[in-house]
Amino acid sequence: MAKLLSLLLLLFIITITAEGTMSSYGVYEESNSIKLFVFGDSYADTGNSLNSSSYKPPYGMTFPGKPSGRFSDGRILTDYVASFLKIESPAPYSLKNSSDLKYGMNFAYGGTGVFNTLIDGPNMTTQIDTFEELIQQNLYTKTDLESSIALVSAAGNDYLKFVLVNGNNTKVSI
C-alpha cells in the first residue's frame, strides 16, 4: 500500500512538473546552482549528433515544435531530470558557448555505447575525457562539482553492434 501511494505521489509530481514546463525545459530558479552532467546515447542526447536525423522532421514536433536534435518527438529523460532539479536542460556539448554553462553540460551522443559502436561518435570514455578537459580548463570548479548530478544512459547500442556484427552465429535475444 505504501508503495502504491508513493507511486501515485510520484505520478502526481510528474504530472505537475509536466504541466508546469509546457513552455520551457523546466521551472527555472536563478538561485539554483545544481548542475547536471549527462553521458551516454540517444536516450539522453539533446542535440550533440549535429548532422543526424534528430535534426530532421518528425523529431521534435511535440516539443519544442521543430526538430531540435532529440531522437524523440518530445522531451527526453535529460529534460525531465533537469526539470526535477528545477534547472533548464543542460546545453549539448556540440552547441556549447561561453554563456550557457550554468546548468551543466550534455555529452551524450546518439548511437554510441561504452565501447565503439557502428556510429562514429564519442564513446563513454571519450565523453568523460571531454568533461575532464573542461574541468582542467576551469570551466567547472570543484565547488560546481560538489553540487552536481551525473546522468548516464547506456541503453543498448553495445549489444546492437554485437548482434549485427556476430549475425546469427550467436544466440542472443534483445
Ligand SMILES: *[C@@H]1O[C@H](CO)[C@@H](O)[C@H](O)[C@H]1NC(C)=O
Ligand atoms: C555537419 O555538416 C556540415 C555541413 O553540412 C559540416 O561542415 C560538418 O563538418 C558536419 N559535422 C559533422 C560532425 O559531421
Ligand SMILES: *[C@@H]1O[C@H](CO)[C@@H](O)[C@H](O)[C@H]1NC(C)=O
Ligand atoms: C549559446 O548557446 C545557446 C544554446 O545552447 C543559444 O541559445 C545562445 O544564443 C548562444 N549564445 C551565444 C552568445 O552564441
Ligand SMILES: *[C@@H]1O[C@H](CO)[C@@H](O)[C@H](O)[C@H]1NC(C)=O
Ligand atoms: C573509445 O574511443 C577511443 C577513441 O576512438 C578508443 O581509443 C577507445 O579504445 C574506446 N574505448 C572503448 C572502451 O572502446
Ligand SMILES: *[C@@H]1O[C@H](CO)[C@@H](O)[C@H](O)[C@H]1NC(C)=O
Ligand atoms: C544468418 O545465416 C544465414 C545462413 O548462413 C545467412 O544467409 C544470413 O545472412 C545470416 N544473417 C545474418 C544477420 O548474419
